[in-house]
Amino acid sequence: MASHPSARSHQADASLRERARAVIPNGMYGHQNAVNLPDNFPQFFARGEGSHLWDVDGNEYVDLLCAYGPILLGYQHPKVDEAAAAAQDAGDCLNGPSAKMVELAELLVDITPWADWAWLAKNGTDATVFATSVARTATGRREILRARSAYHGASPNWIGADMATPADGVSEYEFNDLTSVQTALDQASDDVAAIIVSAFKHDVGIDQELPTPEFARGLRDLCDANGIVLILDDVRGGFRIDMAGSWAPLGVDPDLSAYCKAIGNGHPISALMGRESLSDAVAKTFGTGSYWFTSAPMAAAQATLETMLETDGIAHLEQIGSALRSGWQQAADAHGVGIRQTGPVTIPLMTFDGDDFTARQAPRAYRFASELAERGVYLHPVHNGFLSTAISEADIAHTLEASDEAFEVVAAEFNG
Amino acid sequence: MASHPSARSHQADASLRERARAVIPNGMYGHQNAVNLPDNFPQFFARGEGSHLWDVDGNEYVDLLCAYGPILLGYQHPKVDEAAAAAQDAGDCLNGPSAKMVELAELLVDITPWADWAWLAKNGTDATVFATSVARTATGRREILRARSAYHGASPNWIGADMATPADGVSEYEFNDLTSVQTALDQASDDVAAIIVSAFKHDVGIDQELPTPEFARGLRDLCDANGIVLILDDVRGGFRIDMAGSWAPLGVDPDLSAYCKAIGNGHPISALMGRESLSDAVAKTFGTGSYWFTSAPMAAAQATLETMLETDGIAHLEQIGSALRSGWQQAADAHGVGIRQTGPVTIPLMTFDGDDFTARQAPRAYRFASELAERGVYLHPVHNGFLSTAISEADIAHTLEASDEAFEVVAAEFNG
Numbered sequence: 001m002a003s004h005p006s007a008r009s010h011q012a013d014a015s016l017r018e019r020a021r022a023v024i025p026n027g028m029y030g031h032q033n034a035v036n037l038p039d040n041f042p043q044f045f046a047r048g049e050g051s052h053l054w055d056v057d058g059n060e061y062v063d064l065l066c067a068y069g070p071i072l073l074g075y076q077h078p079k080v081d082e083a084a085a086a087a088q089d090a091g092d093c094l095n096g097p098s099a100k101m102v103e104l105a106e107l108l109v110d111i112t113p114w115a116d117w118a119w120l121a122k123n124g125t126d127a128t129v130f131a132t133s134v135a136r137t138a139t140g141r142r143e144i145l146r147a148r149s150a151y152h153g154a155s156p157n158w159i160g161a162d163m164a165t166p167a168d169g170v171s172e173y174e175f176n177d178l179t180s181v182q183t184a185l186d187q188a189s190d191d192v193a194a195i196i197v198s199a200f201k202h203d204v205g206i207d208q209e210l211p212t213p214e215f216a217r218g219l220r221d222l223c224d225a226n227g228i229v230l231i232l233d234d235v236r237g238g239f240r241i242d243m244a245g246s247w248a249p250l251g252v253d254p255d256l257s258a259y260c261k262a263i264g265n266g267h268p269i270s271a272l273m274g275r276e277s278l279s280d281a282v283a284k285t286f287g288t289g290s291y292w293f294t295s296a297p298m299a300a301a302q303a304t305l306e307t308m309l310e311t312d313g314i315a316h317l318e319q320i321g322s323a324l325r326s327g328w329q330q331a332a333d334a335h336g337v338g339i340r341q342t343g344p345v346t347i348p349l350m351t352f353d354g355d356d357f358t359a360r361q362a363p364r365a366y367r368f369a370s371e372l373a374e375r376g377v378y379l380h381p382v383h384n385g386f387l388s389t390a391i392s393e394a395d396i397a398h399t400l401e402a403s404d405e406a407f408e409v410v411a412a413e414f415n416g
Numbered sequence: 417m418a419s420h421p422s423a424r425s426h427q428a429d430a431s432l433r434e435r436a437r438a439v440i441p442n443g444m445y446g447h448q449n450a451v452n453l454p455d456n457f458p459q460f461f462a463r464g465e466g467s468h469l470w471d472v473d474g475n476e477y478v479d480l481l482c483a484y485g486p487i488l489l490g491y492q493h494p495k496v497d498e499a500a501a502a503a504q505d506a507g508d509c510l511n512g513p514s515a516k517m518v519e520l521a522e523l524l525v526d527i528t529p530w531a532d533w534a535w536l537a538k539n540g541t542d543a544t545v546f547a548t549s550v551a552r553t554a555t556g557r558r559e560i561l562r563a564r565s566a567y568h569g570a571s572p573n574w575i576g577a578d579m580a581t582p583a584d585g586v587s588e589y590e591f592n593d594l595t596s597v598q599t600a601l602d603q604a605s606d607d608v609a610a611i612i613v614s615a616f617k618h619d620v621g622i623d624q625e626l627p628t629p630e631f632a633r634g635l636r637d638l639c640d641a642n643g644i645v646l647i648l649d650d651v652r653g654g655f656r657i658d659m660a661g662s663w664a665p666l667g668v669d670p671d672l673s674a675y676c677k678a679i680g681n682g683h684p685i686s687a688l689m690g691r692e693s694l695s696d697a698v699a700k701t702f703g704t705g706s707y708w709f710t711s712a713p714m715a716a717a718q719a720t721l722e723t724m725l726e727t728d729g730i731a732h733l734e735q736i737g738s739a740l741r742s743g744w745q746q747a748a749d750a751h752g753v754g755i756r757q758t759g760p761v762t763i764p765l766m767t768f769d770g771d772d773f774t775a776r777q778a779p780r781a782y783r784f785a786s787e788l789a790e791r792g793v794y795l796h797p798v799h800n801g802f803l804s805t806a807i808s809e810a811d812i813a814h815t816l817e818a819s820d821e822a823f824e825v826v827a828a829e830f831n832g
Contacts, residue, residue: 016518023521025533025695030704032512045514048507056515067509070706075507085501091464091491093483093682095794096448098461099472102432105439117441122538122684123705133572154704156549156573163702168584235706260706266509268538268684268707279441286579288446288570289539290486290651290676291684378511 008374012056013042030154031068038370038381048075051390053378061378062395064324064348066386069261072239073307074390080265083303087295100298107305108273111243114253115273119282121292124235124260125153127272128196130287131256132157134274135194135229138281143188145195147175149203152196152233175201175209178218185226194229194256195219199237199246200343205357205382208343216252223255229278232257235270239263240317240346240386243308262386267300308389314346316389320396321345324387327400335407336415337364349384354414357382364414368406375402424790428472429458446570447484454786454797464491467806469794477794478811480740480764482802485677488655489723490806496681496719503715509707516714523721524689527659530669531689535698537708540651540676541569543688544612546703547672548573550690551610551645554697559604561611563591565619568612568649591617591625594634601642610645610672611635615653615662616759621773621798624759632668639671645694648673651686655679656733656762656802659724678802683716724805730762732805736812737761740803743816751823752831753780765800770830773798780830784822791818 020043021027027043028035034043042055051074053063066072073080087100101120108118121127132144146166152158160167171188174180175197185192197219201209223230232254237246239262247254255278260270268291274282307313322345332339338353351357352364362382369381377399379385436459437443443459444451450459458471467490469479482488489496503516517536524534537543548560562582568574576583587604590596591613601608613635617625639646648670653662655678663670671694676686684707690698723729738761748755754769767773768780778798785797793815795801 016515019522020518023518023525023533025535025690025698028513029535029698030702030708032704032709034512043512044518045510045512046506048510053507053510055512063511065511067511068706070509075510076505081504085504088497088501089492090462091469093486094461094464094491095469095479095481095483096450096459096461097444099432102436102439102460106435109439117439119441119445123542123707125705126539129572154702156545157571159702266707266710268710268713270706274441282441282445286446286570286575288448289541290484290686291539291682292446293448294682294684297684 008040008059009057010040010042013044016044016056038366038373040370040373050074050076051388051392051395059376061373061376062391062399064377064379064385064387064399066388067266068383069236069386070264070266071386071388072262072304073265073313074388075266077265077307079307080267080300080303084267084296084300087299090295092296093291093294097293098295098298100295100302101293104298104302107302108271111305111309112245112257112273114275115257116276117274117279119272119274120298121270121272121287122268122289123153124258124270125155126287126289127258127260127270128152128231128233128235129155129157130285131196131231131258131272132194133285133287134256134278134281135231137285138229138278139193139227141191141193142169143192144170145173145181145184145188145192146170147197147201148172150175150198150201151203176212176215178215178222181219181222185222192226192228194231195223196231196233198233199241202236202343202347202384205362207340207351208349208384210343211250213250216247216250220252229256230254234258235260237344237347239305239308241314241344243305243314263304264297264301265304267297269297269301311389313389317346317387320387320391321348323396324348324399327396328403331400331404331407335411337407337411343384346387347384348387352410364410367413368410371406371409372402375405377402424456424475425473426456426458429460432460432472454782454789456786456789466490466492467804467808467811475792477789477792478807478815480793480795480801480803480815482804483682484799485652485802486680486682487802487804488678488720489681489729490804491682493681493723495723496683496716499719500683500712500716503711506711508712509710513709514711514714516711516718517709520714520718523718524687527721527725528661528673528689530691531673532692533690533695535688535690536714537686537688537703538684538705540674540686541571542703542705543674543676543686544568544647544649544651545571545573546701547612547647547674547688548610549701549703550672550694550697551647553701554645554694555609555643557607557609558585559608560586561589561597561600561604561608562586563613563617564588566591566614566617567619592628592631594631594638597635597638601638608642608644610647611639612647612649614649615657618652618759618763618800621778623756623767624765624800626759627666629666632663632666636668645672646670650674651676653760653763655721655724657730657760659721659730679720680713680717681720683713685713685717727805729805733762733803736803736807737764739812740764740815743812744819747816747820747823751827753823753827759800762803763800764803768826780826783829784826787822787825788818791821793818
């Protein structure tokens with residue numbers, strides 16, 4: 001195998017982790033907690049630019065995680081950050097929104113044929129939880145159906161006693177299985193307010209799954225037949241699959257659609273979009289936050305979406321994603337490593353034959369990610385990645401070169 | 417009376433409202449919705465600087481609302497915004513937090529004697545809802561007690577069928593009434609996880625009420641005696657009453673304390689602080705958001721708090737608040753208008769004898785606020801105001817001059 005690069009320093013990171021343990025519960029929390037990542041993954045970062053990240057020890061990475069989704073056009077995108085800075089310089093957090101709120105809502109409604117309005121908040125969870133409240137208000141019913149173990153936000157409205165248990169008022173069906181949806185409907189005896197579905201199945205650590213057209217159409221038909229609100233959770237997929245919404249290619253329109261992550265290229269904003277028929281239910285449902293009406297993230301979202309439209313960003317992402325997918329497959333084949341690549345190419349996930357994340361056993365994925373990190377490529381071992389349009393051909397070449405060496409390590413360690 | 421100023425134009429605002437109605441449910445939502453404000457209040461703003469705001473028609477206001485709380489040092493505070501911009505320029509939203517997270521947590525723990533850790537999020541509601549989850553995890557109990565009709569966030573975890581009805585799992589006591597707390601405890605039969613209390617009573621439209629020392633100490637004793645978590649909701653009061661927490665002057669320490677609003681001078685960040693004994697419960701409770709770990713708002717919060725400490729901002733706010741309170745009282749007396757001013761002087765609320773907001777009748781407050789707006793002073797008619805350290809003696813003089821004329825109008829219209 002190629003010479004192993006010398007181990008990178010993580011001294012500043014270790015020092016910050018120690019300080020953090022003294023003033024933050026267990027030193028960190030939430031989805032960016034590095035405690036479950038390979039040992040050579042940093043917790044703290046210093047800088048991002050384009051497709052590259054630097055941790056606090058100055059180690060540089062080609063980034064295939066994009067801040068867990070928000071970074072769509074690359075870090076520090078000039079047009080986006082200038083728009084945000086201009087809004088910030090006028091005064092961002094005022095006694096009411098600026099004209100940017102109207103402009104962004106107009107743009108969102110314009111690019112989303114089925115939607116009549118946009119409602120803006122801060123987190124994806126704000127949008128998904130508010131969507132359930134709107135559906136409950138509109139229907140006078142209580143139950144929400146979600147796919148088994150699907151993640152729709154870190155909230156007691158979604159998560160019950162543990163991450164896999166649904167909250168009160170939430171029942172489950174199997175993704176891509178209409179029979180299971182009908183069974184869940186029957187069990188809820190006419191009390192179903194909404195069916196929520198992710199744009200595609202993206203549970204951590206297991207293969208991703210695209211919706212079949214029959215499943216998507218079937219959900220729409222079941223909702224129509226039973227007066228149920230269809231909520232598309234497009235927080236993960238939004239603006240990386242289709243600018244008109246991730247189910248637009250399937251020709252299936254939801255009643256409500258939740259966006260976050262990619263919408264503002266890292267600036268804090270989320271959105272719920274919906275049909276006119278649900279507008280009154282929105283008015284009857286109080287939802288707000290101290291910073292929901294700030295101007296800079298709205299300006300950033302407007303610039304992000306305009307840039308994606310002007311440059312056909314989706315096509316660019318697909319080109320990058322396809323190059324990565326075929327390159328990884330070739331390299332894995334060459335080293336005799338069995339892998340599966342699933343979901344949209346723009347939101348890549350690679351899993352390894354022999355690993356079983358449901359049993360918390362994914363040594364091949366962890367080894368692979370660790371070897372990539374050592375070579376300056378940041379790929380989460382078990383969470384799907386996210387691509388940005390800033391990823392260059394040179395980045396792909398570097399990633400595939402590092403991947404070739406990483407597959408060699410995996411093969412040597414795990415094959416026969 | 418003094419000559420009435422000519423009516424200000426609201427043409428740009430009206431035009432934006434019309435566009436908004438086409439793409440936003442009912443044109444607006446949430447706490448910054450101007451629909452329930454006097455007719456001459458704008459919905460949309462263009463700019464803020466120091467203590468002044470400009471709406472989209474160029475009308476200028478001395479601002480006594482401070483974006484409903486977040487603005488503590490004035491709009492576009494140089495030190496705060498430079499710190500945020502520097503963090504933003506390095507890359508704000510990355511694959512993990514920057515060192516700013518540790519620095520801010522250290523500062524918060526440093527200024528809050530009873531607290532061992534800080535946990536950072538985006539909205540006040542994130543912090544109050546997470547606090548209840550932590551309390552439930554730590555105690556294995558379910559019920560949360562809050563003061564009757566108290567607002568702790570726009571979430572189905574707090575709000576039931578309507579704004580006044582508590583959510584499932586939430587019971588109520590009367591603020592400043594320990595007997596009612598004991599009654600609520602008895603009714604919940606050993607299943608109380610937490611008692612949450614606002615730093616002071618601040619229900620919209622009715623007189624504010626400071627906690628009596630006996631009530632605060634009594635809550636602490638009841639929590640200690642029954643193994644209950646005491647949560648201080650300092651979202652409204654935080655950093656405008658005491659930098660060590662709004663109950664520090666009372667000598668009563670909570671187990672968890674939620675901050676938002678003033679903490680970052682308008683940059684989007686909230687915090688939960690707590691004791692070491694609850695640290696493990698935090699680790700067991702999943703809470704996160706796409707933008708919770710972004711660097712710029714943490715840098716802004718650090719700069720905001722340091723500036724407040726270095727300049728004795730609280731004393732400055734109290735001086736401004738006292739001048740306003742005594743000036744308003746003198747002017748009201750001079751015109752024979754009966755008013756009540758309640759709560760902290762730094763978070764002012766004036767109510768008018770004869771008005772009854774609980775019956776949705778507050779014509780005097782609406783007339784007064786409308787007349788002030790016409791004269792370039794922004795005061796919410798029924799929601800408490802918030803002061804910033806940027807408010808100058810000239811601003812106070814202008815406010816009191818406008819108020820003198822507004823009281824004259826109120827007296828002429830409502831006094832027998």
